Amino acid sequence: MAAGFKTAEPLEYHRSFLKENCRPDGRELGEFRPTTLNTSSISTADGSALVKIGNTTVICGIKAELTVPPSDAPNRGYIVPNVDLPPLCSSKFRPGPPGEQAQAASQFIADVIESSDLINMEELCIEKSKLCWVLYCDIMCLDYDGNLLDACIIVLLAALKNAQLPEVTINKETDLAEADIQKKKPLKIHRHPVGSSFAVFDDSVILVDPTAEEESLSTALLTVVTDEEDRLCAVHKPGGTSLSGEKLQHCINRAITRNKEIRKLVDKVTESTKTAK
């Protein structure tokens, strides 16, 4: 009977739960879904990680390539993130070129990398104007159940921490690059940005970590990215209904708590891979 009500009046169905201050999946309004993380998932990539936030599953693979630095920044390498939403993850994505959501997510991740100073790009440069690393980060969603942006940021951070790059020297005689695969060094991560997404329901109620259903019924979405020093790296609210100052404040406080939880998780996983080796 509940299933019939849910299909016919999804908004009323969700409202009846919100009246009791909880959600259809039994969570509180401010509760995140259980998050699990796994690194070194892809053996052929230089760094990889897989994250599950509830049902949302996102995997990231990092491939490092050598290239000539761009002429407007000759002493810096660069990172190219790409978010892919294949038809596998949800019936609302059709095969073909990346849709708007995937492109907007890719742009968001690129902005977060730049804003948070995640990696010092100058450390990716091997020789000025001649050789630098370019890190291609392919983020693919395997199961879409809402909260894509948070999952992408966590998986990117974990994959970069997992990544090992070989030492590259330039042979003075041949002027060619030589990569020593035996000697691999991890990347130095300066900042640990973590995102928290919120959905505004009915212009008044704020839900943390929305599922795909909650996202489709919400009137606005907000993603706040904080780093370990409680500085804000991104406050991303792409339109939707307005949000008052105090609600925004409340969301940011929740994001700061979430940052600590996720950092503990990422550190735990990184430590366990180190001891396993």
Add this chain to the structure above:
Amino acid sequence: MSIMMELDRGCSNLREYGNEQSLLSKPDGSSTFVQGDTSILAGVYGPAEVKVSKEIYDRATVEVLIQPKMGLPGVRERAREQCARETCEAALLLTLHPRSSVTVILQFGSLSNCQLPSCCLNATCMALMDAGLPMSHLFCSVTCAISKDGQIITDPTALQEKESRALLTFAIDSVEHNVLMSSTKGSFSLQELQRCIAISQRASEQIFQFYRESVKR
């Protein structure tokens, strides 16, 4: 009718704005918006026919298309389109026109990238007004730059933008002066964010006043 206004260089320090409406004959509504060196031309078609695959049974479908001055639209334009589209969807009364489409086309007129997202949203709002589409509130957009020494500058020039530590763009609504859209680059503290929002809300009053005067002419 074109209007150039030298806005009061008071606490918000906004520079010259320019706006011209109804300049194109084919779109239902059109407007240019000039902010400093950046100019954008917006055209609105709607309510019009919608493809069956895109139609929504109880609301109008909003589409935003952004064309840069040079080259083809890329990933950055898609992200801006998403922001503009969701801001319009919240402002327009879409349930009055079910199974139809509202298309907003934005053409960048200048190569200057300064305050681009703000200018896009302001041009969009003026074009929607010119098209006569029913809206529950108007919106305007303000850009704040936080310089390296912590000073907050509204309406930054291209040079100030490049040298800033953070760049925040907000869309403010005309009824309750709350934040409709927020897009940020760079890192900043919570206090700086709150100060920027307060400053943007004050600056939005001037822009709404400008909208009123443009429409009166």
